[in-house]
Amino acid sequence: MKGRILSGMRPTGALHIGHLSVIQNWVSLQKDYDCYFSVVDLHALTSGYEDKLDFTRLRRDIALDWLSVGIDPEKSAVFIQSEVKEHSELHLLLSMFTPLSWLERVPTYKDQIQQLSIQGKDLGTYGFLGYPLLMAADILVYKASVVPVGEDQLPHVELCREIARRFNYLYGSVFPEPKALVGKVPLLPGVDGRKMSKSYHNAISLTASSEEIKTRVQQMITDPARLRKDDPGHPDVCVVDKFHQIYTPEAAEVAENCRAGKIGCVACKRLLAENLEKLLSPFRERRVYWEEPGRVEKVLEEGALRAHEAAAVTMKEVRSAMGL
Numbered sequence: 001m002k003g004r005i006l007s008g009m010r011p012t013g014a015l016h017i018g019h020l021s022v023i024q025n026w027v028s029l030q031k032d033y034d035c036y037f038s039v040v041d042l043h044a045l046t047s048g049y050e051d052k053l054d055f056t057r058l059r060r061d062i063a064l065d066w067l068s069v070g071i072d073p074e075k076s077a078v079f080i081q082s083e084v085k086e087h088s089e090l091h092l093l094l095s096m097f098t099p100l101s102w103l104e105r106v107p108t109y110k111d112q113i114q115q116l117s118i119q120g121k122d123l124g125t126y127g128f129l130g131y132p133l134l135m136a137a138d139i140l141v142y143k144a145s146v147v148p149v150g151e152d153q154l155p156h157v158e159l160c161r162e163i164a165r166r167f168n169y170l171y172g173s174v175f176p177e178p179k180a181l182v183g184k185v186p187l188l189p190g191v192d193g194r195k196m197s198k199s200y201h202n203a204i205s206l207t208a209s210s211e212e213i214k215t216r217v218q219q220m221i222t223d224p225a226r227l228r229k230d231d232p233g234h235p236d237v238c239v240v241d242k243f244h245q246i247y248t249p250e251a252a253e254v255a256e257n258c259r260a261g262k263i264g265c266v267a268c269k270r271l272l273a274e275n276l277e278k279l280l281s282p283f284r285e286r287r288v289y290w291e292e293p294g295r296v297e298k299v300l301e302e303g304a305l306r307a308h309e310a311a312a313v314t315m316k317e318v319r320s321a322m323g324l
Helices: 017-029 041-048 055-069 086-095 100-104 107-117 131-140 151-171 210-218 239-247 251-259 265-290 295-322
Strands: 003-009 033-039 076-080 146-149 179-182
Touching: 003 017, 003 131, 003 146, 017 033, 017 055, 017 146, 033 055, 033 295, 041 055, 041 131, 055 076, 055 265, 055 295, 076 295, 086 131, 086 295, 100 151, 107 151, 131 151, 146 151, 151 179, 151 295, 210 265, 239 251, 239 265, 251 265, 265 295
Parallel strands: 003 033, 033 076, 146 179
Antiparallel strands: none
């Protein structure tokens, strides 16, 4: 039998090129795993409960991005978290025996409280404290064997494993302990050198047109000490070079020519824009198909049904084990 994977993203805004490596990793995993990809709208509420997000639009948009990059609904269940009520039920049942100290020691908990409190957000709520537990419920309700994550999320997977062990100790063996599949996620800067973020208006959208790509690349910060195109450059301080390292096969040659003053910033940016256009244009073409009215909605409806069927089997076992 194939292993099973659960992963998801919050529908908080348009996806950008910084998210691309994660989605492409999902695409490759579809060949070898039984995949469940969830638009985790409940998670968006844990830190954005006051934001009054347009979830109808945001959930559709993120699913559209996934399908455009290559998620195949014939191979994977693509669904909205809140449409599968078993997530919430299992979260509630797990909360009955999960020690508060386990949640409080998750490294991102205090860090995010400090960061977001600067923005005026009050995160002294159970929902925010308990979001790693909701994440564990997301994983365990499908008995996922593998969870693709970045290194910063490893503590969440370890917490999930601890919760599975505690449940199995208290009530009998129901849950497998999922393993983390750590993917290499390149940290792309925004065009201004800061962290790429829609809130900074420095991101390259997955839906960017050819002209938008050119404009964004032209805005990228280059070596400030380089005044003329034949001056020796310093690629290590250049935002353009960081993109070349990921999206340009001949990146080493480009960097060497930069250091030798053989290629100017204009030509360097032109090459990057061409490579990004090659990367994103197939997504735009695929997106035209999925934007047809009703297609994304049908994928989400069928995905939720498939997810519900799998989750319902698990919850029947859970209720029986807990004597409910």
